[in-house]
Amino acid sequence: MIKVENLTKRYAGQTAIRDLSFEVNRGEIMGFLGPNGAGKTTTMRILAGFMPPTSGRATVAGFDVFSQSLQARAHLGYMPENVPLYSDMRVNEYLEYRAALKGVPHRRIGERVGDVKELCGLKDVERKLIAALSKGYRQRVGLADALLAEPDLLILDEPTIGLDPNQIRQVRELIRNLGKRHTILLSTHILPEVEMTCTRVIIIHKGRIEACDTPENLLGKIRQAGGVVLEAKVGNDDAAEQLRKIPAIREVVTDGEDDWKRFSLRVESGVDVREEIFRLAVDRRWTVRELTQRRGTLEDVFVELTHPDAV
Amino acid sequence: MRKFYTLLAREVRGYFHSPIAYIVLIFFLIVSGIDFYFQVSFMNQRQVPYTIQEAFFNSVFFWFAFVLIFPLITMRLFAEEFKLGTIEPLTTAPVRDWQIVLAKFFGALVFYLVLWIPTLAYFWIFFKITNQPAAHSAGAYFGSYLMLLLLGMFYLSIGCLTSVLTRNQIIAAIISFCAITLLFFLGLVQFILLDVTSTTRDLLGYFSAIEHMGTFSRGVIDTRPIVLYLSMTALMLTLTYQAFQSRKWRL
Numbered sequence: 001m002i003k004v005e006n007l008t009k010r011y012a013g014q015t016a017i018r019d020l021s022f023e024v025n026r027g028e029i030m031g032f033l034g035p036n037g038a039g040k041t042t043t044m045r046i047l048a049g050f051m052p053p054t055s056g057r058a059t060v061a062g063f064d065v066f067s068q069s070l071q072a073r074a075h076l077g078y079m080p081e082n083v084p085l086y087s088d089m090r091v092n093e094y095l096e097y098r099a100a101l102k103g104v105p106h107r108r109i110g111e112r113v114g115d116v117k118e119l120c121g122l123k124d125v126e127r128k129l130i131a132a133l134s135k136g137y138r139q140r141v142g143l144a145d146a147l148l149a150e151p152d153l154l155i156l157d158e159p160t161i162g163l164d165p166n167q168i169r170q171v172r173e174l175i176r177n178l179g180k181r182h183t184i185l186l187s188t189h190i191l192p193e194v195e196m197t198c199t200r201v202i203i204i205h206k207g208r209i210e211a212c213d214t215p216e217n218l219l220g221k222i223r224q225a226g227g228v229v230l231e232a233k234v235g236n237d238d239a240a241e242q243l244r245k246i247p248a249i250r251e252v253v254t255d256g257e258d259d260w261k262r263f264s265l266r267v268e269s270g271v272d273v274r275e276e277i278f279r280l281a282v283d284r285r286w287t288v289r290e291l292t293q294r295r296g297t298l299e300d301v302f303v304e305l306t307h308p309d310a311v
Numbered sequence: 312m313r314k315f316y317t318l319l320a321r322e323v324r325g326y327f328h329s330p331i332a333y334i335v336l337i338f339f340l341i342v343s344g345i346d347f348y349f350q351v352s353f354m355n356q357r358q359v360p361y362t363i364q365e366a367f368f369n370s371v372f373f374w375f376a377f378v379l380i381f382p383l384i385t386m387r388l389f390a391e392e393f394k395l396g397t398i399e400p401l402t403t404a405p406v407r408d409w410q411i412v413l414a415k416f417f418g419a420l421v422f423y424l425v426l427w428i429p430t431l432a433y434f435w436i437f438f439k440i441t442n443q444p445a446a447h448s449a450g451a452y453f454g455s456y457l458m459l460l461l462l463g464m465f466y467l468s469i470g471c472l473t474s475v476l477t478r479n480q481i482i483a484a485i486i487s488f489c490a491i492t493l494l495f496f497l498g499l500v501q502f503i504l505l506d507v508t509s510t511t512r513d514l515l516g517y518f519s520a521i522e523h524m525g526t527f528s529r530g531v532i533d534t535r536p537i538v539l540y541l542s543m544t545a546l547m548l549t550l551t552y553q554a555f556q557s558r559k560w561r562l
Contacts (some may be wrong), residue, residue: 075508088325106313
């Protein structure tokens, strides 16, 4: 659905993205992840036909986004960052205008506008001026707009930014449902969102792709994937020293002021050391009240890839 | 074509949703009303060799209001979209750039023509009260309103160009005001500089909006200004289109 080859965009004096290549297949929900200024918006703007790349090629549904821009644009629904809208229009009026602009046949406009309002929960505010809408509703109007022409591809630039947790949950649910019929490329900083909704993730940093994989595989890759937490009363024993003797344990960090000590263990990936720790605890007569394998999150992957010193 | 009409309808509606439209309408009604009133009272005092319709379209009041309305009408066209970021959803919809440029231009033109509708009533009222025709022939009405249309198209296209060059409405308004005023006074130079050669004077005369209006409001339809204003409008709109497209490599 999207094919990007060696895409580069230079602004005066700086390179926003360099040599980006990736593909998004039909039916995928692709998460686009990266810190601010990584080049997410630039990439999405190029794909949406808002600006041309400096070099490289990108196609949407088989159409070049620059030389066949009109056809490419007809196949996608784009929701820009911060959702700029005409504040002097009413929600109904705006959606009808956008539907006509996107070439929805005249007799179907009413039906389509009704459908997207239903889908995005805009029924209550359909007669309101856009200027009077809250951030959450503006966001939904933007999403409704992107859906109007039933595009094959949705490009959503930070669809959940500025929403409260309930709204984020609703939008996430909506996106997951949309993923059944549309191909979606969405950008976000919110990592659990990507983990929960996306089938594949691209992590981009300083204009380069750092990783491109399924959320599960990415999790498998990270260092802390095999992390274990142990909380125990160890008395005068030097528990950290004992734990380090287990070969698979790479690092031990000790916390806790009173009798109960908390050990965060970094373990070689793919090894379960809990059994060994249990035996050690029995041998040394430690009282254990917690022994858990900590599952790595995308957040760990993200931090590790985009800021290696932080770990 | 349907997309063009959709854009045009949005532009025209945009005018009437904004307070600027009503301020311009009221300002224009007041100034043109005062103009008409003074012309009538002047004619009451003495015999004049022209009709009220000619006087109305050639007075200082008229020209004062005339050059001022264009920046007010056109400043928001593109600058506002750039400022608010609405240019992004607009240009990522499947519409062509020229459709956007033409829709904005014709939207402004529709609003401009609406401004002039009340002035028709002035002549009708004059006729009803005095029982004298306001102009000596129908051609005089036709000529003066045709010249209004032509001048309007040209000056509005200048406004389009200045609005596409900046995201600041005030800057757009100032630039177009300066450009329109300069062009307008180019025609006045022939009255100020008495020692210029007759060739220069003739040349300047060709650009003089005042002279054109003088001719047309007498009902004399000269094709030269028609060609001049239509081609200048086309040139300005072409430049606007080019400048609008340049956002792609400037960004």
